[in-house]
Amino acid sequence: MKVRVIVTLKNGVLDPQGRAIHHALEGLGFAGVNDVRAGRVIELDVADATSDESLDEMCRKLLANMVIENYRIEKAA
Amino acid sequence: MAFTSAVITFPGSNCDRDMAVAVEQVCGGTVHRVWHGDADLPEGLDFIALPGGFSYGDYLRSGAMAARSPVMQAVVRAAERGVAVLGVCNGFQVLTEAGLLPGALMRNAGIRFVCRDVKLTVENAQSLFTAGYSAGQQITIPVAHHDGNYFADDQTLDRIEGEGRVAFRYAEQVNGSARQIAGVLNDRGNVLGMMPHPERMIETAQGGTDGRALFESVVRGLVNA
Numbered sequence: 001m002k003v004r005v006i007v008t009l010k011n012g013v014l015d016p017q018g019r020a021i022h023h024a025l026e027g028l029g030f031a032g033v034n035d036v037r038a039g040r041v042i043e044l045d046v047a048d049a050t051s052d053e054s055l056d057e058m059c060r061k062l063l064a065n066m067v068i069e070n071y072r073i074e075k076a077a
Numbered sequence: 078m079a080f081t082s083a084v085i086t087f088p089g090s091n092c093d094r095d096m097a098v099a100v101e102q103v104c105g106g107t108v109h110r111v112w113h114g115d116a117d118l119p120e121g122l123d124f125i126a127l128p129g130g131f132s133y134g135d136y137l138r139s140g141a142m143a144a145r146s147p148v149m150q151a152v153v154r155a156a157e158r159g160v161a162v163l164g165v166c167n168g169f170q171v172l173t174e175a176g177l178l179p180g181a182l183m184r185n186a187g188i189r190f191v192c193r194d195v196k197l198t199v200e201n202a203q204s205l206f207t208a209g210y211s212a213g214q215q216i217t218i219p220v221a222h223h224d225g226n227y228f229a230d231d232q233t234l235d236r237i238e239g240e241g242r243v244a245f246r247y248a249e250q251v252n253g254s255a256r257q258i259a260g261v262l263n264d265r266g267n268v269l270g271m272m273p274h275p276e277r278m279i280e281t282a283q284g285g286t287d288g289r290a291l292f293e294s295v296v297r298g299l300v301n302a
Binding site for chain 2: 013014016017020061062063065067068
């Protein structure tokens with residue numbers, strides 16, 4: 001089973017990388033970009049029997065740092 | 078009783094030797110060098126130091142992989158027993174990732190790697206690690222990091238400030254850290270994490286000796302305890 005974990009910074013957490021990307025986009029002449037937030041996508045190939053609880057635990061224990069990040073799990077159809 | 082300490086080396090640590098030299102010269106006693114894959118620590122440790130560097134290439138997040146390595150399970154248990162633990166730079170990142178200290182260390186607000194001497198203010202001069210300084214004292218210690226921007230939510234920041242757990246604060250803007258926090262203690266006071274490198278300021282040839290008092294404090298605190 002292919003699983004995609006999307007890790008994003010929590011609201012209110014300053015994102016220097018997103019800000020640098022924002023500046024770079026403006027530097028390239030793209031107008032109207034209001035904000036940029038950078039995150040991370042982690043693709044997993046797991047056994048079909050892997051439970052949602054287990055995936056959740058993987059995210060909380062390692063893939064995301066719950067102090068600063070949120071995560072979302074998407075299963076490939 | 079001879080002072081017994083351990084310096085942990087992760088793959089990618091690069092300040093482990095400097096740390097071992099500082100501990101040996103200032104604290105004396107026996108300094109064990111411990112590899113990250115070891116599941117057990119030497120017996121009878123008084124002090125454990127997690128050095129700076131780029132453990133596991135900073136993969137995923139700085140300190141994230143090291144915090145889940147076998148030796149860190151033993152370090153967490155030792156810290157819970159009351160063994161003194163110091164994490165410097167990457168060691169601080171590992172301690173937050175391991176849940177031994179609150180907050181997280183994010184990319185520097187200015188994006189750039191910062192490598193220079195900085196002025197710090199000693200906020201709490203009564204802890205195991207800082208008793209050799211005086212409150213409000215200004216010291217100079219070098220930093221060298223990309224991810225030193227300390228973050229915690231306001232509630233956590235208020236709590237650690239109220240409990241005197243901010244050990245050091247930057248006396249100048251360095252990396253965007255919340256409330257200029259440079260070093261944090263755990264609730265019990267036996268774990269300190271800090272981004273600046275005290276082990277790089279222990280003899281005049283290094284440009285200053287402001288880091289010595291930290292290691293002297295630990296020895297004095299533990300030997301008298």
